[in-house]
Amino acid sequence: MTLVRRVARPLLAAIFVAGGIDQFKHPAAKAKTAGPLLAKVGPRAGLPDDPELLIRANGMAMVGAGALLATGHLPRVASSVLAVTLVPTTVAAHAFWKEQDPEVRERQKVQFLKNLGLLGGLLLAAVDTEGKPGLAYRAHLASDSAHRAVRTTRREARHAARAAARETKLKAVQAQHALS
Template sequence: MKPVRTTARVLLSGIFLASGIKALAGPGGLVPRAKRVTDPMATMLEKIDPRLPTDPETLVQINGVVQVGGALLLALGHFTRPAATMLAASLIPTTIAGHPFWTIKDPEERQRQQVQFLKNLGLLGGLLLAAADTQGRPGLRWRTEHLADSVAGSVRRGTKTAKREAKIAMLTARDRLPG
């Protein structure tokens, strides 16, 4: 199964690497479409911390960095679950800003944008699968539950042993008492 996972991760990461590089190299061309998302986000970011960047070009570049970094991690098989999660998070505003088919009047252009929107939803589905994939190993929830069970078992055994040793010590002490 490992070759399938590796191939799938590489194929899935390709579009994010390409679009992330495009955003870093020429953010100006993406800014007009991105403003649909960056302008409301800027208001929210200013409320969180006024030092956070809010200009659309910088936000497009940050999204590009997330996409390039996430794509490389995913393709190389390092931190694949967090990488897929980061890419999924970056894909949502990218899709809303880049393919608002619901605002387009021209039927042909609307159809093209709807296809791109749906393609991105398919990518999002692939990223969600990658984010949930434990590669056949137990997930954190399973490991936590089994660790708790193991600790509880160890405590029970330790308690039983301590009771038995205390009983033996009491019997031994009683046998040694004079008469």
């Protein structure tokens, strides 16, 4: 792991670990904020009708994924989980477009944009293969390799069939000369 990754991952993860612990310990305030969004999305997503439980679960996901990202274990999965937890948090908690007070609107807008920046960092971490080819590239290579193997096998089979045909003709000619 490069020095940049070793430093950047814990820095990115820190806010999620701290926020997740806070959500787990104090879900009531967050549940009130998330209530309208959970009321809309929850039934369709098959989520339980307990906002505090969902906030605590979100908090634990943030702590777990944040710890994994910070330590460099499963960083692509961890950052993907954090990105998924960040989207509803951002929409529910920082809906600046709904605010009437200009100062509150501006504060919420800054928090919204900060979360978008965090989301961008998480998306970069989610696709970071540390210089190694990703799964899609490796699958493409495997597919190319399989296609090459099929073409090579066909070509070798054609050569073997032609060689067998030549050998058969040669044996037939030799057999005819032996009879004459």
